[in-house]
Amino acid sequence: MSKITLHYLDKSRAFRVLWLLEHLGLEYNVVPYVRENNRAPEELKKIHPLGRSPILEIKDEQTGKTKIVTESGYIFQYILENYDQEKILSLKDPEQAEQVQYYLHYAEGSLQPPLLMEYVYSLAAQSPGPFPLSYLVRGVLDKISGAYSRGEVKNQIDYLETEVSKNEGYFVGGQFSAADILLSFPLQMAFLRGFAQAKDYPHIKKWLESITSEKSYSAAKDSAAQYES
Amino acid sequence: MSKITLHYLDKSRAFRVLWLLEHLGLEYNVVPYVRENNRAPEELKKIHPLGRSPILEIKDEQTGKTKIVTESGYIFQYILENYDQEKILSLKDPEQAEQVQYYLHYAEGSLQPPLLMEYVYSLAAQSPGPFPLSYLVRGVLDKISGAYSRGEVKNQIDYLETEVSKNEGYFVGGQFSAADILLSFPLQMAFLRGFAQAKDYPHIKKWLESITSEKSYSAAKDSAAQYES
Numbered sequence: 453m454s455k456i457t458l459h460y461l462d463k464s465r466a467f468r469v470l471w472l473l474e475h476l477g478l479e480y481n482v483v484p485y486v487r488e489n490n491r492a493p494e495e496l497k498k499i500h501p502l503g504r505s506p507i508l509e510i511k512d513e514q515t516g517k518t519k520i521v522t523e524s525g526y527i528f529q530y531i532l533e534n535y536d537q538e539k540i541l542s543l544k545d546p547e548q549a550e551q552v553q554y555y556l557h558y559a560e561g562s563l564q565p566p567l568l569m570e571y572v573y574s575l576a577a578q579s580p581g582p583f584p585l586s587y588l589v590r591g592v593l594d595k596i597s598g599a600y601s602r603g604e605v606k607n608q609i610d611y612l613e614t615e616v617s618k619n620e621g622y623f624v625g626g627q628f629s630a631a632d633i634l635l636s637f638p639l640q641m642a643f644l645r646g647f648a649q650a651k652d653y654p655h656i657k658k659w660l661e662s663i664t665s666e667k668s669y670s671a672a673k674d675s676a677a678q679y680e681s
Numbered sequence: 682m683s684k685i686t687l688h689y690l691d692k693s694r695a696f697r698v699l700w701l702l703e704h705l706g707l708e709y710n711v712v713p714y715v716r717e718n719n720r721a722p723e724e725l726k727k728i729h730p731l732g733r734s735p736i737l738e739i740k741d742e743q744t745g746k747t748k749i750v751t752e753s754g755y756i757f758q759y760i761l762e763n764y765d766q767e768k769i770l771s772l773k774d775p776e777q778a779e780q781v782q783y784y785l786h787y788a789e790g791s792l793q794p795p796l797l798m799e800y801v802y803s804l805a806a807q808s809p810g811p812f813p814l815s816y817l818v819r820g821v822l823d824k825i826s827g828a829y830s831r832g833e834v835k836n837q838i839d840y841l842e843t844e845v846s847k848n849e850g851y852f853v854g855g856q857f858s859a860a861d862i863l864l865s866f867p868l869q870m871a872f873l874r875g876f877a878q879a880k881d882y883p884h885i886k887k888w889l890e891s892i893t894s895e896k897s898y899s900a901a902k903d904s905a906a907q908y909e910s
Binding site: 556 | 730829
């Protein structure tokens with residue numbers, strides 16, 4: 453047996469790991485952290501030198517050895533390989549299992565970067581400053597966004613809309629998988645922050661409604677509520 | 682037997698896949714693409730809707746079925762799982778094999794995003810414009826970079842410097858692995874584009890010299906030369 457501890461930062465990508473653990477019915481502990489000036493606090497660096505969240509700490513109760521697992525995509529891969537024996541979230545069909553693995557790389561490697569860029573620009577554009585400086589700043593940011601990230605966000609979400617429509621309402625094989633959990637955060641954020649309009653993506657909108665009605669989502673939300681400030 | 686085709690865009694992350702294939706001694710074909718206005722050409726979308734490179738096309742010669750594999754980290758994972766039977770690049774020791782898998786997520790998920798942001802800012806700051814607008818633009822970009830990506834690049838490269846120094850000159854287990862190949866591109870670019878100074882990172886500098894003296898690197902460079910404009 454192993455003991456799973458999730459180092460959980462509020463308002464972070466860590467929620468997805470909580471959801472994954474809940475859906476697989478695994479036992480886990482949570483160590484919560486609260487942001488300071490919008491960034492992860494220094495104490496997280498004691499767990500892993502990069503000081504980011506999520507971090508999974510897995511203690512083998514027999515040997516007493518502790519393993520630190522980071523990177524959202526890799527945490528998912530690790531949990532699926534070691535704790536999803538029935539392949540409910542990694543999927544039984546080999547081609548579908550490969551597709552799930554692909555999305556574990558895609559979500560962080562391709563979808564998040566342009567969304568992160570758009571988010572940073574939106575924060576910068578909102579920061580107070582005397583007119584016309586902030587007017588000019590918004591113009592500059594708009595140009596940079598227009599040259600790369602805005603179009604790239606559209607490119608990515610258009611692609612995902614097609615994939616959901618082709619796979620009977622999910623990302624892989626017409627059923628709920630780990631890919632759906634990992635993709636939930638960037639797509640929820642894209643709509644919430646206005647980088648894409650839910651009305652333009654009816655299949656993704658419906659998918660989000662569907663996956664967030666999973667019991668494990670509510671359970672994870674309840675669990676997370678006590679750690680979110 | 683399967684036939685491997687690499688859809689290769691010049692000046693892109695595709696070089697690493699070429700290097701991986703060379704190191705494993707695999708046979709492959711290359712279909713080259715040339716950038717248009719600094720972006721991937723539309724024809725790439727015929728191979729995969731996202732229209733990005735690298736794309737691997739794997740044809741099973743028995744069944745005639747073709748598989749499209751994308752995402753640098755996932756392409757590496759797929760090749761290692763299916764073609765590195767002797768585990769020369771995925772490593773034999775289970776803990777080390779896990780560490781290689783971790784880096785396949787880390788390289789694109791954590792290291793590339795802040796480097797991409799720094800690159801986009803540097804392009805924007807270089808774009809011609811009348812003084813004092815461009816002076817102001819540089820100021821704005823410098824502030825955004827300072828608020829997030831510049832510090833994050835340092836955070837990441839400091840971490841990697843420590844990892845190389847702890848692992849006898851490589852990223853995993855004191856020997857050359859797929860992690861080294863995947864991490865080569867972002868770290869070479871970070872130094873080349875001035876986002877970090879090689880002199881501040883002696884272990885990474887030495888590592889780069891060491892891995893680029895692999896025979897497979899020269900072979901990949903020779904192979905790539907005909908596709909790079």
